[in-house]
Amino acid sequence: MNPSEERLCETPDLAGAYPRLSDEQIELLSRRGEKRPVQGGDVLVAEGRRDRDFLVVLSGKVAVIEGYATPRARMIRLHGPRRFLDELGLLTGQPSFVSMVAQEPGVVLAVPLYALHELVREEPDLGDLILRSFLARRELLIGDIIGFRIVGSRFSPDTRRLRELAARNRVPHTWIDLEEDSGAEELLRRLSVSAADTPVVIWQDTVLRNPSNAELARVAGLRRSGRDEAMCDVVVVGAGPAGLAAAVYGASEGLATVVVDATATGGQAATSSRIENYLGFPAGISGAELADRAAVQAKKFGADLNVPVEAVRLRWHDSDQIVHLDDGAQLRTRAVVIATGARYRRLDVPRLAEFEGTSVYYAATFMEAVFCGRQPVSVVGGGNSAGQATVFLARHAAQVRLIILHDDLNRDMSRYLVDRIERLPNVEVLCHTQVTELIGDDGRLHALSVRDTGTGERQEIPTTVLFTFIGAQPCTGWLASSIALDERGYVLTGAQVRTDAPQPAMLETSRSGVFAVGDVRSGSIKRVASAVGEGSMAVRLIHEHLARYGYAADRPRFGT
Secondary structure (H helix, E strand, O other), X not given: OOHHHXXXXXXXXXXXXXXXXXXXXXXXXHOOOEXXXXXXXXXXXXXXXXXXXXXXXXXXXXXXXXXXXXXXXXXXXXXXXXXXXXXXXHHHOOOOXXXXXXXXXXXEEEEOHHHHHHHHHHOHHHHHHHHHHHHHHHHHHHHOOOOEEEEEOOOOHHHHHHHXXXXXXXXOEEEEEOOOOOOXXXXXXXXXXXXXXXXXXXXXXXXXXXOOHHHHHHHOOOOOOOOOOOEEXXXXXXXXXXXXXXXXXXXXXXXXXXXXXXXXXXXXXXXXXXXXXXXXXXXXXXXXXXXXXXXXXXXXXXXXXXXXXXXXXXXXXXXXXEEEEOOOOEEEEEEEEEOOOXXXXXXXXXXXXXXXXXXXXXXXXXXXXXXXXXXXXXXEOOOHHHHHHHXXXXXXXXXXXXXXXXXXXXXXXXXXXXXXXXXXXXXXXXXXEEXXXXXXXXXXXXXXXXXXXXXXXXXXXXXXXXXXXXXXXXXXXXXXXXXXXXXXXXXXXXXXXXXXXXXXXXXXXXXXXXXXOHHHEOOOOOOHHHHHHHHHHHXXXXXXXXXXXXXOOOOOOOOO
């Protein structure tokens, strides 16, 4: 096959990412869209475009090209008749990370996005097909090293911050490591950027020098719409499983719903490589895919999702709640759902801050796995998060040592994870062991000093990357004294609240109209399924709260 023939061969349907639509499905879409003739070379979607239609190829061929009209242009996909274009960003409001260019004369069907949303609500089978395809395509884009280019040193905390923002939000990007990539310095010279100005983010013709999270999020299409003082029915603070469940059920039941999260959708669950005990997914599901599906579902029903946006204060006026955000904006709402979850505690050892972000991590995803190839790795913690991380990292690291304070791995970890860990040949479990010192230099970890809590014996363990999952502390600092917390800082709800006023509802806090769900709630069960259940339950309680105060929830929703 010569190069020209190979160029015209369609991309195969990789893992269900590129299905062909049936005659019936095309007919359904045709009722909502219009047919457009195209010529070879026509740019149907330009890289960076946000406002675009859902396109179906009826005849001809369309190429997906990275860096179109630049010296680094490359075709990554080629699609023919009955295939639809684009990927997850179409549904989430992100810019296109590629260009889509007609390769020969043909016809495409263009369906406006609002019409697509209406159609998939009426035809769920078609909606499932498109969503599954878009999720798979996003994974392929990330694997193809497409999108933003982040140039910086692996030992720079700001590089780590930007990479984490992109990775946690599943934004396609390329990381160019100043320590390893021989072409990095030449790239910086061409851009007139000094090493002192790194990290930099390159997107099309824009170069951002050490941008803030908010700046990068705005370019990536993640940042909030700028709504200020808008009245809504419910503000959900935190977009983990509990918050996303509240968003889906709230928006689907007609509540004007806004969701904000300081980091990304999915919470800690999104950092799990595989959740295997979640109902309805016998083969397991990654935390990232679960979060993406829930976010798209919430947006489909009209919820307004914004990341990274942090709530910094909660106050109220009469019966309304006011959520203050880190950008100075305020959201006025009838009800609030606190779903901010909890973050892993930090090890109480000297020099920890010196290695955080370069050798010490609190999540085990593919981003962190890059640093573990053929390296000795240690994991501290005895719960399910530590177990999932151990199983995942064992596929990448030369050796993984799992360090626990007690002597029984079954005490806090699900049996299926224990069984897997015991079968892994490159995993060693160190029981009744405590980390006492981090050993290294220049931000690079070399070893751990550990102590046997039973015998007092000390030893050094070779470790270049350390992961810690040692219990959690609630993310409630922003609440200050606005609602009642327990002695550990978790939110008190329902019968836990001591009051002379009428007893709050089951998930309601000491403040009427403010509810707490998931890990942040005192006494909650720290599992994804229970968090989702609490998030959905909160919506029913919000309806009762709105009815009690005579609020109507059937007015038009913003964003629709």
